Amino acid sequence: MTQLTLTVNGTEHALDVPPSRYLAEVLRYDLGLTGTKIGCDEAECGCCTVIVDGQSVDSCIYPAFKAQGAQVSTIEGLAQTRSCSQNGSSHALELHPLQSAFIRHGATQCGFCTPGFIMQATTLLDENPDPSDKEIKECLKDTYCRCTGYTAIINSVKAAGEYMRTGTMPEAELPSVIEPLSQIGQPLERPDAVDKVTGAALYTDDYTFDGMLFGATLRSEHPHAHIREIDTAAARALEGVHAVLTHADVPGDPRHGLVENDWPVFAGGRFPARYVGDAIALAVAETAEIAQQALGLIRVEYEALPAVTDPRDALQPDAPQLHPDRPTGNLLKHIKVRQGDVEQGFADADIVVERTYRTPMTEHAFLEPECALAVPAGYSGSRPSTSKEPGASDHDSDKLTVYVGSQIPYSDRRQVAKSLGLADEEVRVIGTLMGGGFGGKEDIAGQIHAALGAQVTGRPVKILYSRQESLIFHPKRHSTIIRIKTGAMRDGKLLAVEAELYGDSGAYASLGEKVMTRATTHATGPYVMPHAKIDCYAMYTNNAPSGAFRGFGVTQSAFAVESNLDILAAELGMDPAELRRKNVMRVGTETATGQELIESVGLLECLDLVEEEIRTSEDGGPSSLSSDPWTSFQIGSKRYAWGIAAGYKNTGLGGGAPDKSEAEVEVFADGTAAIRTSSAEMGQNLVGVLAACTAQELGLPFEKVHVTVMDTDLTPDGGPSTASRQTYVSGNAARLAARAMRQQMQTVLAEKFDTHPDVIAFHEGLAYVDEKRLAQMHGAELPVEGANGTNGSTGKALPQSIRSISFADAVNALLAENRLPKIRYEYWAPQTQPLGTGGDMHFAFSYAVHAALVSVDTDTGEVAVERVISAHDVGRAINPLSLLGQIEGGIVMGIGNALTENYIVENGIPWTERLGQYKMPGIKMTPKMDSHIVEHPTADGPYGAKGVGEISSIPISPAITNAICNAVGVRCLALPVDQDALLLAMRDKEREIDGHWGQT
Amino acid sequence: MSRWRAYHTPTTVAEALSLLHQHKDKARIIAGGTDLILDMEAEHAVVPEVLVDVTKIAGIDRVALEDGWIVLGAGITHTQIESSPLLRAQARCLTESCGVIGGPQVRNVATLGGNVAHALPAADGTIGLLALEAEVEIAGHGGSNRWQPLLSIFAGPGRNRLAPDQMLHAFRFRPIAARAGNAFDRIMRPQGVALPVLGIAARVRLDADLRRVEDAVIAIGPAGPTPFRASGAEEALTAAAEFDDAAVENAVAAAQEQARLRTSKYRASQEYRREMIGVLLRRVLQAAVERARMNDAPTQVEDT
Structure with missing residues (x-):
């Protein structure tokens, strides 16, 4: 220990810390200033940015003793606390202009990167309050956000600068939407926004408990091996080590899994290691460093087995078998779509196009690495509050409790309980804020290990994955090989598609079967396709498991489908937009799985909007003047062209899976309400959607609704946050729970006012008799409810009424009648049918068209996306600000999928070990985006809404590769686009590049 | 990874050298640490027992x-x-x-x-x-x-x-001479390794007529196991009677001939790098010569 003296946010500290501490560790763990986040431990992501003596640094690898005697500023010091004038005892936060701007412009989603962005942006605005886009991008070029797509961040920095210059903060520019209701269709600030911009927001690693121990996980050295022996004696003997656990220590089910129970808690014993991320032992110790040190003392005797790492090899009869007990061997699932008669279809076709496409394994790269913290039953120390409800701070529980940022809290509870040999009710899962998920936080990570460690040691145990461990361990997006053959008539009418997909599902099933089913059923694209024969082989291999990832398989098949369509258009000499227009799904058409689309198909409108905007765009090229917007043009060494693609994506689980969400509403005598469901908030602003639906139904101001999510004791089961389903199912559960409460209050108030319940209206925190409606009611039949089942309040001025009371008094009236102020509603989404039955596989689809203006540097092969025009049919915009965040974030993630992202594995050993080797789009890659909202409501969705989380990242990749082909005549058959191969192809006049990236 | 056990921040060169001498190979110099710590974290570098931070030495950043x-x-x-x-x-x-x-x-x-x-x-x-x-x-x-x-x-x-x-x-x-100019450019790829595919810096000095390159220095990396001077390209430029396209293309050919380019996995092919020598050399020579032409009367610099 050495003494470190430094001043943080104006307060001087003298600390005895080890000389090897990093500054981020001192701030977070020694001073409790957890607003500074650690995202990568390699100065790559910028989450840990703080200011040292006026200069921003990445504190995660900044030796703390460099800051000896320094002035350090962190996010916690940015807002000023001032006393309220009326009441000297209470304090209000005066936010920094950047903090206010980040809230108002939607620049904070999951919030994990927000402190780093704000701190880094202060260094720019302090010197220059009127920065250009270019200056903002230079300043923030090494600060990464995975949610927003950066445009909101750029706008926020500009808005904050404008405020600093003029005292006025400009409002966010939002896409136009249909007429809003009082809470629906409004860009309401997210409920967790202030916490996220001030550093007060708590993620799992931000929690500490008295007596807390730290766990570290030993992982396999081999992609496939029997584990002969594990000697933990030396590790256990190390001072400070409390337990070293292996497969022999799992009291309950030794395996877990979301669909198939095939994933061992620990490899060892009868379970071989099947990929290098497999856990073999867990060391639990006083400090994280000791736990790591203990791992080095564990001796494992492996018997290496042959590994299979290509999904096509895995299907061969002589391939090494991963799960010998499975009757289908390495074949996780053969998924089939059959429609019409493809032989006939191709025979009738005038033109047939066939290509093979490849997509790589990709990584979610959520900025918060996985963390799980378990507190044993009977723990007597104090517990932090995780609820925003007033008076709900006391969450004492005598259960084994797991704190974790998880997309499926109830599934975590089930799997933890099962492996620990406990009943579900003996375990409580409390969801903390989540620093992004994107599908990558659905499977079990450290939850069972932490719970086991807590159970064995009797003390709280935290397991925080390093970025490197996160990269190795968690399920990825499936790499695929897709052969697809498309047939059409001369006039462009599509006739038939035949496709064969291989998906690398890796070592364990995860959601692989579901993901590849979606890839298969969407492999016709959003087009009418009379004949289809699609076969998909989801294969086990010794690579990292693949599972859910935004787009859920459709990202991959859309790349193949939309590329083939452009090839077809070129061969037909047809405009690619026209080819799509001729074939797009419309109301009344049928999908290839036999589902008739009876409503809410806004694809044609999306296509029209996007095409219109391209044709009228002033992008500097001759295309704006020519009738053919797909013609390329040259400026300097760069060749530019537009490309287009369409896509669709189901909302909800579908395929016959029961799809429900439960929500509980409670009203309080102080005039507030609470809405509770376990559904996960991972940045998408589900909490805002739930609050808006509840406030809308109860006629309450938005901020009077408190939202609690992700707690298996306090919130009913909202199901998984997957499949773009939560706005629809949990939005509906909240809406209908609140409506049931409203109806109960109407009944009570009707008696009080001696009138009919249907004329009791709620608006702006007031309950009143709607005299006009009453008069109408006496006159003629009147629909009591407004459009789409709302209570009809449209944000207009409150009608005059003498008979009114406050919402608080209305609750008191309810209580006086001995009615329960709490109602739970179980919402069941419309039933769906399994694939192959010909019924409705899904209850709703979202649609989108993306067009990308791409530049290719003909000297270097470098590709840049300059502009994206998009239109999304989302049914109904619940919150246009958050919706825009989902769209822009999805598009930029799709740009990464097309141009940068590739999780590289060589013979089962990851080459991509660090975030620096996995490039996701930074702010400099963000194009100008014009995003249109199309609202074709779906009857059962809340106010007509359907999902948007995934569709926004689907068509963009093929739109980019189509644009590249329009620009330079080279078709990229593999992702990500390789500038090296592209340049050589241009030079050598090759028309296609099919090389697997990196095989140069 | 395990970490260092002592962190020294000497304020004089003598003090720093004495620490290094005292701890010999158990010590390593740390400056910004952005390469060293990454290498240690990735276990590509041996973690020393002692880090000697040289950034607080007086005048070290002058x-x-x-x-x-x-x-x-x-x-x-x-x-x-x-x-x-x-x-x-x-x-x-x-x-x-x-x-x-x-x-x-x-x-x-x-x-x-x-x-x-x-x-x-x-x-x-x-x-x-x-x-x-x-x-x-x-x-x-x-x-x-x-x-x-x-x-x-x-x-x-x-x-x-x-x-x-x-x-x-x-x-x-040495300070810049009259009619001299220099420039740098590089090519990255958006995936994989965060190291340049190729980078080139060039410095030229023109004759009094601003037509001929009298003196040229060209540095290229990576073009061999260590940073590389493209002497052949330099000679090709100074040998030309005029700085024109032919002179540039001769320099490109000489640099391509002399550079030891290789394919580095997930970063660049040898062939691509060869192409990039041409692209970058053309770009930086153009920029350096333009600057040299603007630099007819170099700004006077004074001792500080």
Whole structure:
């Protein structure tokens, strides 16, 4: 220990810390200033940015003793606390202009990167309050956000600068939407926004408990091996080590899994290691460093087995078998779509196009690495509050409790309980804020290990994955090989598609079967396709498991489908937009799985909007003047062209899976309400959607609704946050729970006012008799409810009424009648049918068209996306600000999928070990985006809404590769686009590049 | 990874050298740490017991004109280089190369000395310095300071020739002459390794008519195991009667001939790099010559 003296946010500290501490560790763990986040431990992501003596640094690898005697500023010091004038005892936060701007412009989603962005942006605005886009991008070029797509961040920095210059903060520019209701269709600030911009927001690693121990996980050295022996004696003997656990220590089910129970808690014993991320032992110790040190003392005797790492090899009869007990061997699932008669279809076709496409394994790269913290039953120390409800701070529980940022809290509870040999009710899962998920936080990570460690040691145990461990361990997006053959008539009418997909599902099933089913059923694209024969082989291999990832398989098949369509258009000499227009799904058409689309198909409108905007765009090229917007043009060494693609994506689980969400509403005598469901908030602003639906139904101001999510004791089961389903199912559960409460209050108030319940209206925190409606009611039949089942309040001025009371008094009236102020509603989404039955596989689809203006540097092969025009049919915009965040974030993630992202594995050993080797789009890659909202409501969705989380990242990749082909005549058959191969192809006049990236 | 056990922040060179001498190979110099700590975290570098932080040494981050040389302390950060008016006027190839490394948070701490000591053949700052024909001052235990050519300290990729008790103390190069100009450019790829596919810095001096290249220095990386001077290309330029397309193409051909290019996995193919030598050399020579033509009457610099 050495003494470190430094001043943080104006307060001087003298600390005895080890000389090897990093500054981020001192701030977070020694001073409790957890607003500074650690995202990568390699100065790559910028989450840990703080200011040292006026200069921003990445504190995660900044030796703390460099800051000896320094002035350090962190996010916690940015807002000023001032006393309220009326009441000297209470304090209000005066936010920094950047903090206010980040809230108002939607620049904070999951919030994990927000402190780093704000701190880094202060260094720019302090010197220059009127920065250009270019200056903002230079300043923030090494600060990464995975949610927003950066445009909101750029706008926020500009808005904050404008405020600093003029005292006025400009409002966010939002896409136009249909007429809003009082809470629906409004860009309401997210409920967790202030916490996220001030550093007060708590993620799992931000929690500490008295007596807390730290766990570290030993992982396999081999992609496939029997584990002969594990000697933990030396590790256990190390001072400070409390337990070293292996497969022999799992009291309950030794395996877990979301669909198939095939994933061992620990490899060892009868379970071989099947990929290098497999856990073999867990060391639990006083400090994280000791736990790591203990791992080095564990001796494992492996018997290496042959590994299979290509999904096509895995299907061969002589391939090494991963799960010998499975009757289908390495074949996780053969998924089939059959429609019409493809032989006939191709025979009738005038033109047939066939290509093979490849997509790589990709990584979610959520900025918060996985963390799980378990507190044993009977723990007597104090517990932090995780609820925003007033008076709900006391969450004492005598259960084994797991704190974790998880997309499926109830599934975590089930799997933890099962492996620990406990009943579900003996375990409580409390969801903390989540620093992004994107599908990558659905499977079990450290939850069972932490719970086991807590159970064995009797003390709280935290397991925080390093970025490197996160990269190795968690399920990825499936790499695929897709052969697809498309047939059409001369006039462009599509006739038939035949496709064969291989998906690398890796070592364990995860959601692989579901993901590849979606890839298969969407492999016709959003087009009418009379004949289809699609076969998909989801294969086990010794690579990292693949599972859910935004787009859920459709990202991959859309790349193949939309590329083939452009090839077809070129061969037909047809405009690619026209080819799509001729074939797009419309109301009344049928999908290839036999589902008739009876409503809410806004694809044609999306296509029209996007095409219109391209044709009228002033992008500097001759295309704006020519009738053919797909013609390329040259400026300097760069060749530019537009490309287009369409896509669709189901909302909800579908395929016959029961799809429900439960929500509980409670009203309080102080005039507030609470809405509770376990559904996960991972940045998408589900909490805002739930609050808006509840406030809308109860006629309450938005901020009077408190939202609690992700707690298996306090919130009913909202199901998984997957499949773009939560706005629809949990939005509906909240809406209908609140409506049931409203109806109960109407009944009570009707008696009080001696009138009919249907004329009791709620608006702006007031309950009143709607005299006009009453008069109408006496006159003629009147629909009591407004459009789409709302209570009809449209944000207009409150009608005059003498008979009114406050919402608080209305609750008191309810209580006086001995009615329960709490109602739970179980919402069941419309039933769906399994694939192959010909019924409705899904209850709703979202649609989108993306067009990308791409530049290719003909000297270097470098590709840049300059502009994206998009239109999304989302049914109904619940919150246009958050919706825009989902769209822009999805598009930029799709740009990464097309141009940068590739999780590289060589013979089962990851080459991509660090975030620096996995490039996701930074702010400099963000194009100008014009995003249109199309609202074709779906009857059962809340106010007509359907999902948007995934569709926004689907068509963009093929739109980019189509644009590249329009620009330079080279078709990229593999992702990500390789500038090296592209340049050589241009030079050598090759028309296609099919090389697997990196095989140069 | 395990971590170091002691962290020293000497304030004089003598103190730093004494610590290095005392701990021998158990100690390592740390400056910004943005390369060293990453290498240790990735277990590519042995974690030393003792870190000697040289950034608090007085004068280690100076920029000065001394005895007709522009002198940079080895601990000067990339941000200080980028924002120095003197260097912007005198050494554009250095401000341009140091300006593209990482983001501001990294450039605020990463030092030029660290960039050079890391000895990567593609290190941007090193390539910029090389085109300036910089010399490096090595301080050794016992007060043995000496200046030597920059190229002489590289032993191979990631290896320098410094002894455990020596440190880089400063760099120096001559101020820009009349009718001289320099420039840097590089090619990255958006995937994989965060190292340049290729970087080139060039410095030229024109004759009185501003037509012929009298003197040229061209640095290319990676084009061999250590940072590389394209002497063949330099000769091709100075041999030409006029700076024209033919002269440039001769220089390109010579550089392509002389450079030892290889395919590095997930970064670039040999063939692509060969193409990029042409693209970048054309770009930087054009920029350097344009600047030289503008630099008819060089700004006077004074001793600071």
